[in-house]
Amino acid sequence: MSAATLERAAGQEPRKKVRQRRKTGERLLHWFTWLLIIWLALPIAVVVAFSFNNPHGRYNYSWTGFTFKYWGSKLFAIPDLTTAVEHSILVAVVATVGATVLGTLVGLAVGKYKFRGQGATNLVQFAAISAPEVVLGSSLATFFLQAHIQEGALTVMAAHIMFCMSFVAITVRARVVGLDPSVEDAAKDLGAGPWDTFRLVTLPMIMPGVIAGAMLAFALSIDDFITTEFTSGSFVTYPLWIWSVSRQGLPPQVNVMGSIIFAVGVIFAIANSVISRRRAA
Amino acid sequence: MRSIRSKLTPYYLMLPGGLWLAIFFAVPIIMMIGLSTMNGNIIAGFGDTWHHFGNYTYGFTQYKSQWIRSAEYAGLGCLISIVLSYPIAYWIAFYGGTRKSTYLFLILLPFFVSFVLRTIAWNYILGDQGLLLEPLKHLHLVSQNFHILATGWAVIIGIVYNYLPFMILPIYVALERVDHKVIEAGRDLYANPVTVFTKVVLPLSLPGVFAGVLLNFVPAASDYVNASVLGGTGNSMIGNVIYDQYFVVQNYPLQASLSFSLMAILLIGIFSYARVLGTEDVLEAAAVA
Numbered sequence: 001m002s003a004a005t006l007e008r009a010a011g012q013e014p015r016k017k018v019r020q021r022r023k024t025g026e027r028l029l030h031w032f033t034w035l036l037i038i039w040l041a042l043p044i045a046v047v048v049a050f051s052f053n054n055p056h057g058r059y060n061y062s063w064t065g066f067t068f069k070y071w072g073s074k075l076f077a078i079p080d081l082t083t084a085v086e087h088s089i090l091v092a093v094v095a096t097v098g099a100t101v102l103g104t105l106v107g108l109a110v111g112k113y114k115f116r117g118q119g120a121t122n123l124v125q126f127a128a129i130s131a132p133e134v135v136l137g138s139s140l141a142t143f144f145l146q147a148h149i150q151e152g153a154l155t156v157m158a159a160h161i162m163f164c165m166s167f168v169a170i171t172v173r174a175r176v177v178g179l180d181p182s183v184e185d186a187a188k189d190l191g192a193g194p195w196d197t198f199r200l201v202t203l204p205m206i207m208p209g210v211i212a213g214a215m216l217a218f219a220l221s222i223d224d225f226i227t228t229e230f231t232s233g234s235f236v237t238y239p240l241w242i243w244s245v246s247r248q249g250l251p252p253q254v255n256v257m258g259s260i261i262f263a264v265g266v267i268f269a270i271a272n273s274v275i276s277r278r279r280a281a
Numbered sequence: 282m283r284s285i286r287s288k289l290t291p292y293y294l295m296l297p298g299g300l301w302l303a304i305f306f307a308v309p310i311i312m313m314i315g316l317s318t319m320n321g322n323i324i325a326g327f328g329d330t331w332h333h334f335g336n337y338t339y340g341f342t343q344y345k346s347q348w349i350r351s352a353e354y355a356g357l358g359c360l361i362s363i364v365l366s367y368p369i370a371y372w373i374a375f376y377g378g379t380r381k382s383t384y385l386f387l388i389l390l391p392f393f394v395s396f397v398l399r400t401i402a403w404n405y406i407l408g409d410q411g412l413l414l415e416p417l418k419h420l421h422l423v424s425q426n427f428h429i430l431a432t433g434w435a436v437i438i439g440i441v442y443n444y445l446p447f448m449i450l451p452i453y454v455a456l457e458r459v460d461h462k463v464i465e466a467g468r469d470l471y472a473n474p475v476t477v478f479t480k481v482v483l484p485l486s487l488p489g490v491f492a493g494v495l496l497n498f499v500p501a502a503s504d505y506v507n508a509s510v511l512g513g514t515g516n517s518m519i520g521n522v523i524y525d526q527y528f529v530v531q532n533y534p535l536q537a538s539l540s541f542s543l544m545a546i547l548l549i550g551i552f553s554y555a556r557v558l559g560t561e562d563v564l565e566a567a568a569v570a
Contacts, residue, residue: 046406047399109292133500135544142536145533158305223396269386
């Protein structure tokens, strides 16, 4: 046996041990990841489970029996809750459309051009995104108060467009930055005007970014609580209604609505990722 | 003519969005600063003084414990979040294989349930007769008068839960970007996995950790939902004070001064962060979330 093989044999032992240890570590991390995913899903499970509960009184706090009735005939038994959910959807749709249009334009401007005031634009946007919600909400509330603007659906929509817009601008900008400018030049060379170039060339290319931004805006708007509470006046959305009755206990209908919104959101997210994956393939 | 028009194009594109941000973000903030130096009350009306900073000193001395509690809860929440998030982000980034996006999706699942509703759900779980404590009490593992709800820890659990995905994602993004060749080179040179981690992987992932701290600390420090749903009466944070000053007491100047103080403190932190490390990581993480 030569010295070299001896050395190799001696070196193999610790390396094997290291690999073994790495495998154990990997397995532990894997378990830990799943444990945390379960912890994150726990409240969702509670919300869904209690939508099937059959409480005796107002308090839907402890398990008393299984029923389907809140998913069926009794789902719309609380008119205020139904209206609140409708309000939430209406606000989210308007905010999504508004924020997507304004945010896409800003994203295009910031991503495609270099101009004076760009730094200031980025700064304001960054501040709008990172400002705490309680500050956004309370400053808007006192602004509406001092300007004698009655709070209601419109003020909520204005606020939602404001905070969703910057998120759309970011996702669109990320897409615009990766674009090849020569494609647009080619369209211009072939005789397309600025509007046709935008409609037929630029917009289809940035569409994935626009759609991602729109979905983000919808999700942010429909779930928003703090800013909405400060700007809503007597206008009630789904999160606000939950908040207003939470001290007396939530009726199971709230859980049913929450479960439906959860399911629809998950289906949309999965569909979006499947479509974009298929498009990429 | 054409070149002038194309020079103006970015301004036209910016105009509607810029105006919206100016009217509904910049103007209210500026008016809030003005309001914060006024005095008076809701019945007698508020007077312009422009040099009255009494609201600020009053806000900091009267609500000192709420300020401290906000910093404590948000800080502890961040710390716990980092400890929980780093191993997971690490595992998904390096061992997630083809299922990386599935794991990230599972981590984002809570965001599909309303923020208020999922916080109230913790009420069900942590309550004295709730899903967690009742079985434990039944088995005599904890004493009968042990409770979590209405303590600071319940608020911290809520904060960690609600903002955890905002910690996992940026750390994941940073780790995912680490070039595997660099790690291999490190392995070849150091051989010791611990050294490779502390000298190569950890420094490269720190921007992600900072971005996560930002995305966690700002909403956590200014939150009032977790404290009111889970914290009972004795654990209110500065967000609760602002809320009460607006909705209950209706002392708008004091509320404005508290809001502005909170924003100033947080923004100074954010901008010094942005100067050192750039805004890209935070914006990217926010967009991914």
